[in-house]
């Protein structure tokens with residue numbers, strides 16, 4: 139038999155050959171706006187904490203108070219005895235945020251997608267999936283055993299063409315992100331809903347990056363497009379704008395009850411700690427009460443869009459703005475060099491490579507947050523422009 143060390147050696151060699159070796163960056167310190175890596179303090183443009191709620195005084199104060207009284211762990215699955223007042227309160231708060239009757243909290247967004255899709259879909263069912271969907275959705279779809287049809291990214295015509303292939307009597311789930319995690323593009327929800335309703339398909343929306351960023355008050359994509367209550371299944375994470383850990387489904391009480399019975403990633407995994415629930419609840423209440431972080435985020439987005447337009451031929455004006463911007467580089471090694479140049483200037487950004495994006499489509503991803511200052515946003519745009527014009531000179 140092949141040994142474990144042979145296997146490990148070949149795994150590492152494969153990654154190296156493709157320029158895809160990954161390392162966990164050794165973060166020494168993190169505050170609202172910066173990360174310290176290898177002794178250098180860098181402006182953090184790679185975080186999903188879009189509103190800075192992980193450092194908001196109201197959230198921190200609530201958590202500090204609760205920490206004095208709460209146990210550190212839920213100690214078992216919700217269904218054994220890991221339930222708590224804090225988790226139930228959080229589910230009430232999520233239902234209010236997402237304007238649904240019910241919600242169900244999972245240990246993470248990844249657990250949520252795996253548990254929900256595998257509970258609802260099985261062999262013989264159909265799942266229609268956007269080509270650019272997140273790994274957690276792809277894994278869930280594969281594990282479910284349903285027949286998968288991929289439609290072109292954000293393309294309602296391709297969605298409809300695929301729906302025509304689904305037998306009338308089949309159960310069909312359409313799955314898409316609303317704000318795409320890699321490039322910040324927004325799904326054309328009005329058209330998608332109209333088509334799903336016409337064909338009788340069920341729509342599941344992954345709101346991981348839309349919660350806290352889209353809509354007048356940050357509730358998400360339904361609020362953005364004035365389509366309250368029209369999606370069958372709303373999924374989200376508590377780990378991004380909601381500044382904690384965990385994932386959720388918002389929908390009808392029948393939906394959450396079915397998932398409580400069938401979602402294996404909920405039933406067989408320890409519930410999130412009560413203190414994480416308190417943090418997420420505090421973030422939701424802050425989001426709904428204090429419009430300042432979302433206003434500041436939108437100012438920063440506009441500033442970045444304007445600065446990039448002034449300096450490059452990249453046009454980031456979109457119908458619906460989000461805090462995520464792709465700087466498309468292409469080559470996997472080149473994107474690492476580009477990120478290193480930005481680190482040199484004091485800015486930390488994410489380098490996305492295969493399999494997060496297709497081979498040869500590597501990119502830097504810029505995530506803006508309410509905590510960034512005008513100066514740092516402007517200066518980042520200037521440094522990115524330099525990288526782009528140098529790339530254009532060389533090619």
Ligand SMILES: *Cc1c(COP(=O)(O)O)cnc(C)c1O
Pocket residue numbers: 246247248249251272274315319344346347375376377384385
């Ligand atoms: C981050 C993310 C998830 C997973 O959420 P976690 O809470 O981090 O596990 C799911 N879907 C999308 C689109 C994401 O970006």
